[in-house]
Amino acid sequence: MEEAEALDGYAKAVAKVVQRAVRPRMIRNMLSGAKMGHPLHPPLTDVPIGAWSMSALLDLVGGRESEPAADLLVKAGLVTALPTALTGLNDWSDTLGADRRVGLVHAWANGAALTLYAASAVARHRGNRGSGKALGFAGLGMMAIGGYLGGHLSFANGVNVNRTAWDQEPTEWTPVLADGDLADGEHRTADAAGVEVLLYRKGAAIYAMSATCTHLGGPLGEGSVENDCVTCPWHGSVFRFADGGIERGPASSPQPHFETRVHNGRIEVRLAPADPSDEEGEGGIHQGDRRPLTRTSTS
DSSP states (O other), X not given: OTTOGGGHHHHHHHHHHHHHHTOSHHHHHHHHTTTTTSOSHHHHHHHHHHHHHHHHHHHXXXXXXXXXXXXXXXXXXXXXXXXXXXXXXXXXXXXXXXXXXXXXXXXXXXXXXXXXXXXXXXXXXXXXXXXXXXXXXXXXHHHHHHHHHHXXXXXXXXXXXXXXXXXXXXXXXXXXXXXXXSOTTOEEXXXXXXXXXXXXXXXXXXXXXXXXXXXXXOBXXXXXXXXXXXXXXXXXXXXXXXXXXXXXXXXXSOOOEEEEEXXXXXXXXXXXXXXXXXXXOSSXXXXXXXXXXXXXXXX
């Protein structure tokens, strides 16, 4: 499926329509989960999956007294499937290649499940209990296929996983660049103990954040800077230099950001402390909300 290039033409056409629809910032931020700190689509999937799975269980072993509950669960799944599908399309529209192909089939399978459950709801309403159950079981099968493909995209391919989650940002002051190499209004990247950092100077303040976009790993150093924000050149996520926060999705995780200071003629950075009451740095001061991962020896 990942190598099925025949899907590319259709996928590209659909993605263009979706990208046009989600272009407004409010829509993009809402569907991406920018205010939540993680994508919105995964938690939404739990509702229709749970509702339809439990309706199948009641259809199978519940008996006549459970029929109203089973019917209600089918309807609940239908209602919640719409926002789930919209957030999924938003996330899928940023993928390319193998991920886009698998995502397209994932959407088809879930669309088929939605259609089958809609037909099941109609049959139940008309009193055709046997047909309603059969259509529901068929929908459950299609949903299982869609869920498997969605899990593959998330856990095997890492789609929409925070691309900075495993970076080991320096917690001690680390020199990255000569002070004279960063002019007022200029932005450039530098290495901070193995982590690429994006620096930006505005007047006397120097700001720093991770140079790798949390969304899909885009190079922020190649992005444009405007209104003290940087725009990712890949998918248009906009981050504030002041705190690494998100102005516009599709990113849902903020950028790791750093305290800065000038020491002995060199710009130094360290990961901003999680607690705003922690020691403040010199120059552009930014408070963060994360620390690098630690590794524990098992020996």
